Amino acid sequence: MMEDASMYIPTLGDMRAARARITPHIHVTPVLTSRMLDELSGARLFFKCENFQKAGAFKARGAANAVFGLSDPQAAKGVATHSSGNHGTCLSYAAKQRRIPCTVVMPRTAPQAKKDAVIGYGGRVVECEPSTSSREAVFADVVAETGAEFVHPYNDYRVIAGQATCSAELIEQVEGLDAVIAPIGGGGMVSGTCLTLAGLAPHTKIYAAEPEQADDAYRSFKAGHIIADDAPNTVADGLKVPLKELTWHFVQKHVIDILTASEQEIVDAMKLIWKRLKIVMEPSSAVPLATILKNPEIFAGKRVGVIITGGNVDLDKLPWN
């Protein structure tokens, strides 16, 4: 490892290198529009559909960039992460593309569907107890045993540079965006968006959208330093994790505001997107539309890019049933 992946701040050059590196392994995802949602919001909305991305989430971008940036000797030892969400699945997908091993440490209490998704791409699941101390101990054992490269879900410049390719596509697909809004959990997608737009579309305002019930980024933003939530609980389960150093750097430097929405507003927005755009997407991906509908004065008359971050949802447990 050349440097600590959580300390180096990625640049536009890193984004461009990522784009060249991952192009064979990811989809250029479509942008969808809806006249009805435009009428409802008073804005022109352009939905960047990462639910159609490989492995079902934007995280395939960052994972692929990390995996394909490894030297051959390091790659031979594989990659490892801890994640009970899309990052684990996407890292397994990327590792499969390079035909290298991938280990994902997950709490034994994680849904079987999440474990199956990792295994489905050829990854190995190692279970830990549902506590930070157990996770760290088990993960240290995995790395000691395999020599695998740790790829953090978001606090990693390779991951952020990968996520940054999403906005690079978006501004080529849609001209003259006044704003882009993305959900914020750990801040990987928002940081990538900041990286690209600050350099290539500096007049485009960047908003982050967060559940009221997991509003650590909002409170961090207002306080001026990272605040972690204590056991947040939201239907938008991809957004429970806290900001870290690298993502905080981008958020405090480039995000113009963080907007929040209630659980009911998130579920209503999710259903509206399913009904009108005819796409399957996660509750986390509905938070931006929920905040747009809640704050019409901010977005009225504007051309707004909305990042639909992923589509891996349990069809047997939809939040409105």
Next chain:
Amino acid sequence: MMEDASMYIPTLGDMRAARARITPHIHVTPVLTSRMLDELSGARLFFKCENFQKAGAFKARGAANAVFGLSDPQAAKGVATHSSGNHGTCLSYAAKQRRIPCTVVMPRTAPQAKKDAVIGYGGRVVECEPSTSSREAVFADVVAETGAEFVHPYNDYRVIAGQATCSAELIEQVEGLDAVIAPIGGGGMVSGTCLTLAGLAPHTKIYAAEPEQADDAYRSFKAGHIIADDAPNTVADGLKVPLKELTWHFVQKHVIDILTASEQEIVDAMKLIWKRLKIVMEPSSAVPLATILKNPEIFAGKRVGVIITGGNVDLDKLPWN
């Protein structure tokens, strides 16, 4: 009206005229693929996503062709139909685009959501009793009162020529298709597919897919004459209607086989498409994949176009809940 719309057999020229006429009013819908569904089926599947079509269904094509083909004096009197499904919604959509009146006769027992969809596009709903005699009497009154042009859901050359534009797009989007498969109810989409492919891609085989529990087209095909079902009952509620003269003409002349699937197979295929393609589509649209998975010997190694006909589904009543 120049001729009886249910007697004239449309040609490739009619399809081309339809395409020119409706282009400003419909979407060129995307074609989606899934590596996992290819592996599962052993075929290369190309899903033509009419769930993303205007008003949520391919029927916007035929409806727009009928509406925009009217003379100005006839258009001023409006259009009318009887339908409790997508055709009523799509005819209202098309009429709204031309700013002319549209009346849809529906049983008073039809779901409120279906009525709301018509009204949402500015159409007028006139209720009848849930019987053929009541529907015909009420519909006759509507036409007598308004002078509106009747646009049948499928037994109408203008409608078939409009639906035929879907396959014209598909063969431009995907080269070298060995087969195309579409669900069959009244046969409008299948007839349009026959019209286009028989003329422009004669080596592409045309299959129709039907629920076992509404297999009137299958039995008609085997018998050599139209057989109507007596009160069919299937989750694929868009496919309950029988063939008519015009659609029977195309089916018996150009369809190579009609394949059927059980209710459980249809629901399983629907869920698989939602999960893997991340799209919201109707049970009717899942029948083709259900029959492909059931008949691997027919499709193995082939390049197959699969028509996803529509996306208007009640999210509160999904068939697996």
